[in-house]
Amino acid sequence: MLTLTQEQIGTICKHAETEYPSECCGAMLGRFDNGICTVCEVLPISNQREEAAKYHRFLITSQEFLQCEKQARKQNLEVVGFYHSHPDHPAKPSQYDLEHSLPVYSYLIVSVQQGKSDKMTSWILQNDRSQFNEEEIK
Amino acid sequence: MITIQLPTALRTFTDGQADLQFEALTVEAALCQLTEQFADLQRHLFDDNGKLRSFVNVYLNDEDVRSFDGVNTSLKDGDVLMLIPAIAGGRETPRT
Numbered sequence: 001m002l003t004l005t006q007e008q009i010g011t012i013c014k015h016a017e018t019e020y021p022s023e024c025c026g027a028m029l030g031r032f033d034n035g036i037c038t039v040c041e042v043l044p045i046s047n048q049r050e051e052a053a054k055y056h057r058f059l060i061t062s063q064e065f066l067q068c069e070k071q072a073r074k075q076n077l078e079v080v081g082f083y084h085s086h087p088d089h090p091a092k093p094s095q096y097d098l099e100h101s102l103p104v105y106s107y108l109i110v111s112v113q114q115g116k117s118d119k120m121t122s123w124i125l126q127n128d129r130s131q132f133n134e135e136e137i138k
Numbered sequence: 139m140i141t142i143q144l145p146t147a148l149r150t151f152t153d154g155q156a157d158l159q160f161e162a163l164t165v166e167a168a169l170c171q172l173t174e175q176f177a178d179l180q181r182h183l184f185d186d187n188g189k190l191r192s193f194v195n196v197y198l199n200d201e202d203v204r205s206f207d208g209v210n211t212s213l214k215d216g217d218v219l220m221l222i223p224a225i226a227g228g229r230e231t232p233r234t
Contacts, residue, residue: 057228102147
């Protein structure tokens with residue numbers, strides 16, 4: 001289960017709408033505890049894919065990731081997951097998402113329909129990399 | 139002795155350990171020792187051809203080893219390696 005505050009959900013939705021029709025992306029810092037992942041901080045990150053691909057792709061570079069890891073360690077938190085948007089597309093992970101994901105992390109997807117945030121889902125990659133499993137958002 | 143620091147996602151496969159220490163003279167030797175000790179890491183770090191996955195990056199003291207000599211980069215006592223993924227994704231079908 002992934003827990004976020006209404007304010008954090010609002011931050012993600014606003015980011016998704018601001019970047020529409022491009023995909024937005026960001027990291028979530030927090031804590032894992034007994035199967036519950038609690039988000040303490042949402043970090044919007046600039047999508048580093050080339051402009052022409054941003055409508056269906058996002059990239060958080062290793063340098064950005066490194067900064068997130070350092071910030072998390074400094075705050076005694078962990079990088080617990082990442083979010084991105086699917087403009088005018090369902091909030092379901094793609095094959096491309098699956099091939100570029102790691103287990104444990106929560107991959108939160110927000111669908112943006114005609115510029116307005118819509119359904120939000122969260123997914124965790126199975127350890128054998130075969131598929132994503134949806135998790136509850138609370 | 140060198141240290142390998144792992145991101146959260148990979149600690150599941152090292153019994154929760156974030157920092158691991160090895161005696162290794164090159165980056166490649168250090169990664170080999172890591173995956174020999176924790177075999178389940180292999181599929182997440184390397185593809186079917188044994189190549190480091192494209193989205194997995196190795197940093198030596200905050201510098202990407204690609205800016206040195208890649209996995210052949212020499213290590214010295216006290217060096218810190220970090221395994222840092224790039225995070226990528228996106229929706230299924232291109233816009234028509």
